[in-house]
Amino acid sequence: NAGVTQTPKFRVLKTGQSMTLLCAQDMNHEYMYWYRQDPGMGLRLIHYSVGEGTTAKGEVPDGYNVSRLKKQNFLLGLESAAPSQTSVYFCASSPGQSSAFFGQGTRLTVV
Amino acid sequence: GESVGLHLPTLSVQEGDNSIINCAYSNSASDYFIWYKQESGKGPQFIIDIRSNMDKRQGQRVTVLLNKTVKHLSLQIAATQPGDSAVYFCAERGNGFQKLVFGTGTRLLVSP
Numbered sequence: 001n002a003g004v005t006q007t008p009k010f011r012v013l014k015t016g017q018s019m020t021l022l023c024a025q026d027m028n029h030e031y032m033y034w035y036r037q038d039p040g041m042g043l044r045l046i047h048y049s050v051g052e053g054t055t056a057k058g059e060v061p062d063g064y065n066v067s068r069l070k071k072q073n074f075l076l077g078l079e080s081a082a083p084s085q086t087s088v089y090f091c092a093s094s095p096g097q098s099s100a101f102f103g104q105g106t107r108l109t110v111v
Numbered sequence: 112g113e114s115v116g117l118h119l120p121t122l123s124v125q126e127g128d129n130s131i132i133n134c135a136y137s138n139s140a141s142d143y144f145i146w147y148k149q150e151s152g153k154g155p156q157f158i159i160d161i162r163s164n165m166d167k168r169q170g171q172r173v174t175v176l177l178n179k180t181v182k183h184l185s186l187q188i189a190a191t192q193p194g195d196s197a198v199y200f201c202a203e204r205g206n207g208f209q210k211l212v213f214g215t216g217t218r219l220l221v222s223p
Contacts, residue, residue: 004154031209042200042213043155050209058210090154092211099145100211102154 002026006091006103013081013110021076021106023091029101031094032074033058034066036087037105043090049074081110123220130191132217134184134201141203146175146186149198149216158186158199188219196221 007022023032030051035043035058045058049068063085065077074093078085086109092100124130136144142163147155161168161175161184168175174187184201198216 033211035213042215045210045212048210056209059212092154094211098143099157099160101157102147104154105152 004091004093004101004103006089006106008106009104010107011109013078013108015081015083015110017081018077018079019081019108020078021089021091021108023074023076023093023103024072025074025091025093025101026072027093027095027101028071029093029095030071031096031100032068033092033094033100034064034074034076035090035092036060036085037090038087046076046089081108083110086110120215121218121220123222124191126191126193126221126223128191130186130188130195130219130221132186132188132199132219134186134214136182136184136201136203136214138203138205138212139179139182140205143204144175144177144184145202145204145211146173146184147200147202147213148195149200151197155200191219191221193221193223195219 004025033048034046037043044060047066049055052071055066067075089106091103094100145160146158149155159170159175172189176185198218200216202213204211
């Protein structure tokens, strides 16, 4: 029972490079979320999705794009990475109006 | 707007003591609240939740209290153990809202 799996776990990017973070869940959840967590801070919502083919902006969406082509996957893209995007990224999924289950995180460093 | 905050950034207790972690929220339309535990290097882990039609809910060694009048949420941990050392977050979701909004967290340090 994998739950929520994030790929990769670590990544170092140069400023201006692009990359995609993958989140996969095997719980058939409708809702999926991408958060970022900076040192000593809480989690801030980047984008979320309430179902296959739908996405919406969260609190800090600038510089990120997302896609939910399949119900089990939620992709987070950085088109042109900036040092300010150095953070730990967490994906979560939820069956609906209830608790969310989190992945183990992706530590991204932009140099 | 929506916001969730915490009164104490760090709480230090002795093993065996009871711990109380507090959280204030500002969105009176929120109707679902969750407490998460986050250990170093890991993702947040669900502890307990409560809906706005309740004022208290108990789990194993944990109790969540909700005071809607003053928009306050607390997590009580009984007989705190070293393994309880972590950062604790409260989170809220509003009625009809799809977003889950987190507070900044409280670090709980348990000394033997």
